[in-house]
Amino acid sequence: MNLREAGLGxxxxxxxxxxxxxxxxxxxxxxxxxxxxxxxxxxKRLVRTGVETVINPYDEYAIEAAxxxxxxxxxxxxxxxFAMGPENTKETLRKALAMGADDAVFLSxxxxxxxxxxxxxxxxxxxxxxxxxxLVICGGLSDDGSSGAVPGELTxxxxxxxxxxxxxxxVVDGKVHAQRETDNGYQVVSGPLPALVSVTMAIGEPRxxxxxxxxxxxxxxxxxxxxxxxxxxxxLGSAGAKTRLLDFAPPAPxxxxxxxxxxxxxxxxxxxxxxxxxxxxx
Amino acid sequence: MTTASGVRVPLPDAVDFLSIDxxxxxxxxxxxxTVRAFVRARVDPDVADWFERGILPREIGRExxxxxxxxxxxxxxxxxxxxxxAYGVACRELEAGDAGVRSFASxxxxxxxxxxxxxxxxxxxxxxLPAMARGEAIGCFGLTEPDFGSNPGGMRTFARRDGDDWVVxxxxxxxxxxxxxxxxxxxxxxxxxxxGFVVPATTAGFTxxxxxxxxxxxxxVTSELVLDDCRLPAxxxxxxxxxxxxxxxxxxxxxxxxxxxxxxxxxxxxxxxxEYAKTRVQFNKPIAAFQLTQEKxxxxxxxxxxxxxxxxxxxxxxxxxxxxxxxxxxGKLNNVREALAIAREARTILGANGVTLEYPIIxxxxxxxxxxxxxxxxxxxxxxxxxxxxxxxxxx
Numbered sequence: 001m002n003l004r005e006a007g008l009g010x011x012x013x014x015x016x017x018x019x020x021x022x023x024x025x026x027x028x029x030x031x032x033x034x035x036x037x038x039x040x041x042x043x044k045r046l047v048r049t050g051v052e053t054v055i056n057p058y059d060e061y062a063i064e065a066a067x068x069x070x071x072x073x074x075x076x077x078x079x080x081x082f083a084m085g086p087e088n089t090k091e092t093l094r095k096a097l098a099m100g101a102d103d104a105v106f107l108s109x110x111x112x113x114x115x116x117x118x119x120x121x122x123x124x125x126x127x128x129x130x131x132x133x134x135l136v137i138c139g140g141l142s143d144d145g146s147s148g149a150v151p152g153e154l155t156x157x158x159x160x161x162x163x164x165x166x167x168x169x170x171v172v173d174g175k176v177h178a179q180r181e182t183d184n185g186y187q188v189v190s191g192p193l194p195a196l197v198s199v200t201m202a203i204g205e206p207r208x209x210x211x212x213x214x215x216x217x218x219x220x221x222x223x224x225x226x227x228x229x230x231x232x233x234x235x236l237g238s239a240g241a242k243t244r245l246l247d248f249a250p251p252a253p254x255x256x257x258x259x260x261x262x263x264x265x266x267x268x269x270x271x272x273x274x275x276x277x278x279x280x281x282x
Numbered sequence: 283m284t285t286a287s288g289v290r291v292p293l294p295d296a297v298d299f300l301s302i303d304x305x306x307x308x309x310x311x312x313x314x315x316t317v318r319a320f321v322r323a324r325v326d327p328d329v330a331d332w333f334e335r336g337i338l339p340r341e342i343g344r345e346x347x348x349x350x351x352x353x354x355x356x357x358x359x360x361x362x363x364x365x366x367x368a369y370g371v372a373c374r375e376l377e378a379g380d381a382g383v384r385s386f387a388s389x390x391x392x393x394x395x396x397x398x399x400x401x402x403x404x405x406x407x408x409x410x411l412p413a414m415a416r417g418e419a420i421g422c423f424g425l426t427e428p429d430f431g432s433n434p435g436g437m438r439t440f441a442r443r444d445g446d447d448w449v450v451x452x453x454x455x456x457x458x459x460x461x462x463x464x465x466x467x468x469x470x471x472x473x474x475x476x477x478g479f480v481v482p483a484t485t486a487g488f489t490x491x492x493x494x495x496x497x498x499x500x501x502x503v504t505s506e507l508v509l510d511d512c513r514l515p516a517x518x519x520x521x522x523x524x525x526x527x528x529x530x531x532x533x534x535x536x537x538x539x540x541x542x543x544x545x546x547x548x549x550x551x552x553x554x555x556x557e558y559a560k561t562r563v564q565f566n567k568p569i570a571a572f573q574l575t576q577e578k579x580x581x582x583x584x585x586x587x588x589x590x591x592x593x594x595x596x597x598x599x600x601x602x603x604x605x606x607x608x609x610x611x612x613g614k615l616n617n618v619r620e621a622l623a624i625a626r627e628a629r630t631i632l633g634a635n636g637v638t639l640e641y642p643i644i645x646x647x648x649x650x651x652x653x654x655x656x657x658x659x660x661x662x663x664x665x666x667x668x669x670x671x672x673x674x675x676x677x678x
Contacts, residue, residue: 210348211372
């Protein structure tokens with residue numbers, strides 16, 4: 001049995017056209033991107049103590065997309081942020097609430113430690129079913145793990161239409177419409193709700209949390225969720241992991257810069273241009 | 283370095299060496315991040331240009347309003363009601379961009395809005411505070427006069443009664459936001475002592491003339507206010523302020539923002555100098571490798587962290603209701619003095635580059651020259667502290 005067969009009974013029935021869309025944004029809490037990342041040589045896991053935790057920068061774009069959509073749709077449309085992580089990172093979710101999300105759900109359980117990509121997506125999918133949604137919006141990838149696989153896996157496990165790499169997003173007549181970025185341009189795609197969309201940074205710059213939003217965020221709820229609530233048919237966390245990290249290494253040091261003497265500016269520019277062209281960068 | 287339990291203590295941050303930001307609440311850190319992101323996106327790229335041209339774009343006021351920093355520590359009337367610490371942190375981040383931007387927010391929130399919030403009638407609060415919090419109405423604060431700076435009690439501006447009306451006559455000087463203000467809180471002598479008045483800029487007889495040729499706080503509007511028999515209705519007076527205590531309480535409020543703000547200027551200067559020293563090569567090594575440079579950097583680090591610790595301590599005292607106005611004098615005197623010293627030291631590390639607007643240092647340094655004497659000169663704050671410890675008033 002896979003998770004998809006575990007039932008679609010969670011799907012909500014839309015009350016009106018799109019006046020009450022329940023949007024859930026999946027959010028990962030990651031070490032501050034500019035911080036020095038350390039990996040525990042024993043567990044081969046990222047050391048998360050003593051490092052500031054922030055909302056995955058890519059997910060901030062997903063939050064922005066959700067809030068902009070809520071503003072456009074109005075009515076009873078709500079935005080819930082949904083995250084999974086160690087208990088001590090929970091308060092990081094307040095930033096999403098300060099930006100304007102209505103509430104949050106935080107899935108945290110010691111039994112989820114050591115989840116691989118499959119385990120993460122599986123737990124998130126079960127959590128999303130529990131929370132209920134019309135539209136799930138994800139960031140494209142995480143700043144720390146960077147697999148970029150979770151949105152696709154979620155689509156599969158939830159059994160809903162999935163649109164990845166959206167640069168714009170709208171809901172009209174119970175359908176999600178999106179422009180998908182491709183290498184050469186974009187595609188216009190639509191699908192019925194409930195659905196899942198992952199967004200790119202072209203969706204719009206994340207808004208600032210206003211001071212009022214920050215002050216109001218402490219009154220919003222972050223509902224807890226644990227493994228027991230998920231009723232998972234499968235083992236999760238390190239016990240259920242299907243992949244295992246065998247080894248890790250820092251990237252190779254950067255090679256020394258190449259210095260070319262040019263007799264004049266024009267020749268120098270030509271040399272640089274030819275170099276970039278050879279590397280297919282222009 | 284390891285603790286008793288064997289956990290390695292990481293090397294301290296090169297700027298927040300004492301991990302002072304870790305002592306902030308999550309909410310206060312969120313305020314820090316929001317204001318810092320705003321400053322990086324909206325102030326840092328253009329502020330050198332504003333400074334050179336001597337302007338502060340009007341839309342910055344509205345954007346600060348949208349962000350919610352204007353009157354952020356006030357409660358009700360559309361204000362967020364943040365803590366004194368959160369307000370201080372916001373001031374630090376604004377001034378890390380430029381003291382002109384911080385001054386705008388200080389005057390709006392802590393002088394003009396605070397005066398109306400603290401001393402105003404319900405009608406005055408409802409009429410002005412929500413629009414001022416949104417940055418749609420700009421306020422200024424008229425206390426200083428051409429001949430009365432440190433001695434405001436001698437002010438010549440006078441409000442006389444004429445029937446139910448008030449007629450105000452006088453000149454105010456060095457007024458931040460003066461010519462862009464929609465409303466001025468003006469302090470005037472009356473037959474009943476010093477009183478405050480809410481003066482809409484549209485009042486007949488009210489004019490604001492900008493002061494030009496400043497070499498400091500150039501990204502900030504500074505004006506002279508002329509009140510040429512401005513006729514105001516009876517309800518223009520702030521009902522609850524009587525005597526010098528009215529304006530002085532507002533200044534105590536704003537000075538706490540300076541205690542933090544000056545550390546924002548200092549931080550930017552220190553960060554710039556540190557980065558420069560690590561990359562600038564002389565005699566085949568970065569100048570950070572020279573002992574003289576290291577000593578300069580370390581002296582800056584000490585005062586930056588001590589000053590920030592002091593700012594946090596004073597704001598926590600304020601939130602606990604334990605702050606005396608002389609505490610604020612302690613903070614303003616120390617932190618502005620040290621920030622100026624840090625800016626000057628940083629300037630020497632950058633050599634000639636330090637005097638150009640390509641780097642932020644001379645801009646902060648020149649700004650701090652104003653801050654050293656505005657909202658109470660160093661001399662006056664020294665004498666306030668002198669009186670506090672000796673019991674003897676050296677001024678009068």
